[in-house]
Amino acid sequence: MKKRLLAFCFIVLVLCLSPLLAAKDPFSLPVSTVVLDAGHGGKDPGTSASYGFSGGTINESELVLDITKRVYSLLSVERPDLRLVMTRTDDTYVSLAERSRVAYSTELPPQSSLLFVSIHVNSAQSREASGFEVLTKRQEKRVAFLDEHTPIKNIPLFAPFTALELNRLLNQRNLFVAQTFEEVLSQRMVTSRNRGIKERDLYVLNASRGPAVLLELGFLSNEGEARNIISPAWRQQVAMAITVAIIACV
Numbered sequence: 599m600k601k602r603l604l605a606f607c608f609i610v611l612v613l614c615l616s617p618l619l620a621a622k623d624p625f626s627l628p629v630s631t632v633v634l635d636a637g638h639g640g641k642d643p644g645t646s647a648s649y650g651f652s653g654g655t656i657n658e659s660e661l662v663l664d665i666t667k668r669v670y671s672l673l674s675v676e677r678p679d680l681r682l683v684m685t686r687t688d689d690t691y692v693s694l695a696e697r698s699r700v701a702y703s704t705e706l707p708p709q710s711s712l713l714f715v716s717i718h719v720n721s722a723q724s725r726e727a728s729g730f731e732v733l734t735k736r737q738e739k740r741v742a743f744l745d746e747h748t749p750i751k752n753i754p755l756f757a758p759f760t761a762l763e764l765n766r767l768l769n770q771r772n773l774f775v776a777q778t779f780e781e782v783l784s785q786r787m788v789t790s791r792n793r794g795i796k797e798r799d800l801y802v803l804n805a806s807r808g809p810a811v812l813l814e815l816g817f818l819s820n821e822g823e824a825r826n827i828i829s830p831a832w833r834q835q836v837a838m839a840i841t842v843a844i845i846a847c848v
């Protein structure tokens with residue numbers, strides 16, 4: 599009798615745990631969708647600078663849109679299987695909430711994941727500051743994945759896990775993504791200083807509810823880097839580096 603009871607308890611336990619045992623980490627599934635987020639736009643030009651060589655004021659919003667479009671073109675050719683979404687395609691203002699909503703409200707094909715890549719250039723009070731950095735969500739910042747905004751099709755990806763477990767898995771994946779970007783950018787942008795990976799409390803990183811990086815590609819406040827950034831050849835080179843990093847993550 600005791601043996602039967604034990605066997606019964608074992609079966610119940612297996613049945614209860616089976617969805618969890620079968621479920622895969624939703625953030626490490628093959629990437630089907632890449633959200634390319636060109637920072638700023640419209641009434642928000644981002645950082646700006648003016649030099650003798652620049653032919654007037656240069657705005658971050660314009661430069662990062664150009665880089666993002668280049669990434670879109672390169673990625674479309676290299677990986678036509680990926681679904682690419684741009685949060686803006688022209689000089690219009692898009693709120694941070696709207697950018698994040700594009701990420702978390704996108705319906706994903708079964709057993710696939712999403713990657714959010716936000717593209718910016720930097721500015722500092724010191725004109726000496728230079729280099730690129732890869733920003734990722736602060737690990738302690740908790741994200742809610744299941745609510746009324748979660749597309750019905752995406753619910754099975756997250757439902758088998760607790761919120762705590764999902765946050766742990768997201769942090770793990772974010773670290774992998776950030777390390778991949780840092781490695782590829784440092785290999786391909788050899789003249790740029792690698793400022794490393796930094797955890798930041800930024801709206802789009804927190805609210806996108808999925809693996810996300812924000813790239814600061816160089817400093818407009820540094821004259822040498824501004825010369826690079828306004829050069830289409832440099833922007834093409836950096837767009838290629840970002841494309842290679844995305845492919846390494848998918």
Ligand SMILES: [Zn+2]
Pocket residue numbers: 637638644645658718719
């Ligand atoms: Zn910016």
